[in-house]
Amino acid sequence: MSGSVRVTLPDGSAREVPAGTTPRQIAEGIGPGLARAALAARVDGAVRDLDRPLENDASLALLTDRDPEALEVLRHSSAHILATAVRELFPGAGIGFGPPIEDGFYYDFQVDRPFTPEDLERIEGKMAEVARRDFPFVRDVVDRAEANRRFADDPLKLERIAELGDEETITVYTDGPFQDLCRGPHVPSTGRLKHFKLLHAAGAYWRGDERRQMLQRIYGTAWFKKEDLEAYLHRLEEARRRDHRVLGRQLDLFSISDIVGPGLVLWHPKGATIKWLLSRAVEDDNVASGYDLVYTPNVTREELFYISGHLPLYAANQYPPMGAGAGESEDVRYMVKPMNCPMHALIYRGQQRSYRDLPIRLSEVANVYRNEKSGTLHGLLRVRGLSMDDAHIFCTMDQVEDEIFLCLDQVDRLVRKTFGFELDFEISTRPEERLGGDEVWDRAEAVLRRALERKQIPFRIDAGGGAFYGPKIDIKFRDAIGRMWQGPTIQLDFNLPERFELEYTGPDNKPHRPVMIHRAIYGTLERFTGNLIEHFAGAFPVWLAPEQVRVIPISDAQAGAARGLAARLKAAGLRAHVDDRNETLNYRIRDGEIHKVPYMAVVGQREAESDSLALRVRGAGKKQEVMEVEAFIARVGAEVREKAIAP
């Protein structure tokens, strides 16, 4: 271990140091401030411990609390500190994994009983103590025998050790009384953890496998700055405030009744208005884009799903079959449909198709029912009765790219432009088990890729994430508070055309097999509406607002004028209501604000006499504008036509 190494710093400067010098020593050489601030180092692109010696020439960046990678390291270390605390308080606790995650960290423990909220408080206190004692994180390289010896009492760790390849370096990190099998890196010492909070405990399967034992997971969050922690907790609060289940009740949009059943939505008039407007928006766009509308039944003989191949594979997600129709043999059984594609395939097959007919695009906003596991249901975001804005495109392989363009354009109009969502694209490629030869997959994946590239849309690849019947493009969108949601999906399908023996006659007068594209823009109207409720915090754009204008007479003397105004607004196509309840003006204004009505038209004596209204815009407070009725109608009408996001 002799000689020197050349270390290049981010500013381009380089220095020669003896081999074995640590990043910390280099930081000290640069200045005491940096040495104090440094948390980890990036060596040739990889994040490493500050005290890990440099053995070769390398580029080096010292990471401080300003670097996102450092925050990830801090959270990873936080997980260890959490485990340190748990081991102090629960000496027999087995340890699973404890990684950093978005906004925080977790650690999985094997304990005799689940953690209670009181336990979390104690653990949090103990973590603060571990941090105060400022134990250094020490990295040891050990051989397999040593690792097995050190974790002899930790079966979960032994399992992990056994999986490590012989060529892999096994490292153990120790902080004070706690040691963990871990690749690292970590912050220099536990004292770096200052602003953190344990959030909750929950069960989690070991290795994420539902057949294996359930461990107890503790989630926490950690930040470098107090303000960041507070901002994050505030964000959680904000998310709670926007919870579509809460707003759905407050705004009287929908309910889910125990008597009807979990996951089955009762759309109240206001929520139904939104759902109706959304389905109309997508249907209008479908028709304008060259789709045909179809309707198909909610129940079908189960045979259909044997042909499609959903049965028996998909049986767990379908409601069990029901008896035959009156007068039919008892052997015939029916099922509620969980998807529409087989029926659309049958419509395609209903007649001989020529290559000249293609593409054929069939669309349907349809109710389907899926028997989702009870624990997965969640308000509108995960339901059992779904309204899919579904469509199936039958086309030749050569037409796929254009059809993908068509779908992407719809997504752009209906999701990005209309709601201002930022989109995130991902292509899922062939899985291990799949249908169709490699040439077909090569071609299909290339088409998806090329379509996005030509649209200059950046995308990620989820290798192996495709369905067995074809690759797909999944599109996520980011809402107002930065959360990502699964949105549109475009899937190629080589399977159903096979199973239904779909054909078209080509220019060569021979039968050919079409490709099928499944595509949903909003996905399901339940989930999308739920997303919109949270995105807008219930304050919908005028075109979607169930109540667009609330007309408020100042006193009973203007009640007649108010009703007249509301009638005019309705005649102009606006959804307007009068609030002439025997309550104070303040009360009614407040009620309108709470119910997120975009416009309140206040009518006092002055307005009643001048064919005008005093406009109060949602969220704008007292700032009001007196305007003529016709001008108001023109303004709101334009906003509705343009699907403006304001006010």
Added chain:
RNA sequence: GCCGGUGUAGCUCAGCGGUAGAGCACCCGAUUCGUAAUCGGGCGGCCGACGGUUCGAUCCCGUCCACCGGCUCCA
């Protein structure tokens, strides 16, 4: 489906081994008001369901159902 928590009036929540209370909402009355809660009165609950313990259960125990937080899954 699994782990934990929760279930009291339409909603939000107190209460707790001796068969229930507040605020809001709703109804009635007074008030007629210029931009985020006027005052008074009233109605309203097999305390999630079913079993058990007990002289007595909303309260303790068990089972089930639903919801919440996660896991798994997913539009």
